Amino acid sequence: MNLKYFIIKGKSKYSSIYLRFWDSNRVDQKTSTGFSALSSDWSVTKQRIKPNSTAQNADFINDKLTKLETYVVDKYNEDYNSNKFISKTWLKENVNRFFNRVNTNESHKTYFTDWIDKYVQEAPKRMYKGNLLKPRSINNYKSTLAKVKAFEIHSGIKLRFEDIDLKFHSEFIHYLREIEKLNNNSIGSIISRVKTFCRNIELEKLAINPQFKNRDFSSPTNETIDTYLSDKEINQIFNLDFSHSERLDNARDLFIIGLRTGLRISDFLRIEKSNILGSVINITTQKTAQNLTIPIHPQFKKILKKRDGQFPRRISDSKFNKYIKEICQLAEINNPTPGSKINPKTNRKEVGVYPKHELIGSHTCRRSFATGLFLAGFEDSIVMKATGHKSVNQYLKYVKASNEEHINKLNEYWEKQEIKNTNGK
DSSP states (O other), X not given: OEEEEEEEOOSSSSEEEEEEEEETTTEEEEEEEEEEEOGGGEETTTTEEOTTSSOTTHHHHHHHHHHHHHHHHHHHHHHXXXXXXXXXXXXXXXXXXXXXXXXXXXXXXXXXXXXXHHHHHHGGGOEETTEEOOHHHHHHHHHHHHHHHHHHHHHTOOOBGGGOSHHHHHHHHHHHHHTSOOOHXXXXXXXXXXXXXXXXHHHTTOOOOGGGGSTTSOOOOOOOOXXXXXXXXXXXXXXXXXXXXXXXXXXXXXXXXXXXXXXXHHHHTTOOGGGEETTEEEEEOTTTOOEEEEEOOHHHHHHHHHTTTOOOOOOOXXXXXXXXXXXXXXXXXXXXEEEEEEETTTTEEEEEEEEGGGGOOTTHHHXXXXXXXXXXXXXXXXXXXXXXXXXXXXXHTTOOOOHHHXXXXXXXXXXXXXXXXXXXX
């Protein structure tokens, strides 16, 4: 490979200093260094400003040219031998990167948040597994961008691609935990999205710091304390008389449908007659586009019969979550239960022990469905078929049996084993 500095004389008094870099037939590029000098001060043979020149900053420029030469050669060795794409603007981009110069129109090729900004703007047209990104995913990306920008302001820095290293990882998590007051699960989601951004930056052949792949660049998590309802509690809710309140009667019926189908709220609130095929429900889920077939529970059938075959009236997610807490309170589901809920004063989730009805939400339906079938002794593969989970790890997150239920289940199994062994003798 070869590298050469030279000047190009123009109409002005000073001539621009250029850099040419070439390596066999693989690359041959030239670009301006951004420095200028009098042609009489330039040494063609040494490719530097003459020591006895009139330029007062000769030593500074010569030192920068020497360091730039080393930088370009090292960068080419790294990129070429790592099979990275050497674009037609590779030399110009690396010279600008060396001097920390960024073209406004190309700042997304150097600065992390500028790249995320561009990614978010293009997100509505981006594809994931053959489908357009969901609005919820786009909002999550926007939220993560806001947190990274807030961290930049707090730290007084503008993050470049090479800054996304283990030090950034540690300082960013500390900021999210101590300043933003986020819990580990929220922080973990943000870090996971940061890693998604890094992977996409790498796919675009941009020089992202490879430390994002290090196992220590991890997403912190806490074991979630999620609430579910037992079959006994669901029956209490089903048997409540809400003839005095159409609002609560409608919400209770929607709640039972959610609890007895295991669907997400985005799915069970839109079940229609066309989804009923004999004794089963057939529906394609919104989130994962899976086609599920679920047997209709007897309580679901009774709801349809009570309503002359009509489905309960649809309501908003926020109203649903509000009404089912009220319903569970009226059903006297008040036993002290560990969990987390939003503190209205701080607008943050706080872990504690609360009356159980205060911890109930739309996702309680899916957890209760999976846990109920698990405790009934169904095989994981059968439950996963009904819930649409593709991996056992995902499915097990929804199984939330209490310690008492685990103990009862183990005792029941051991008693069967003892009877079996006794009979065997």
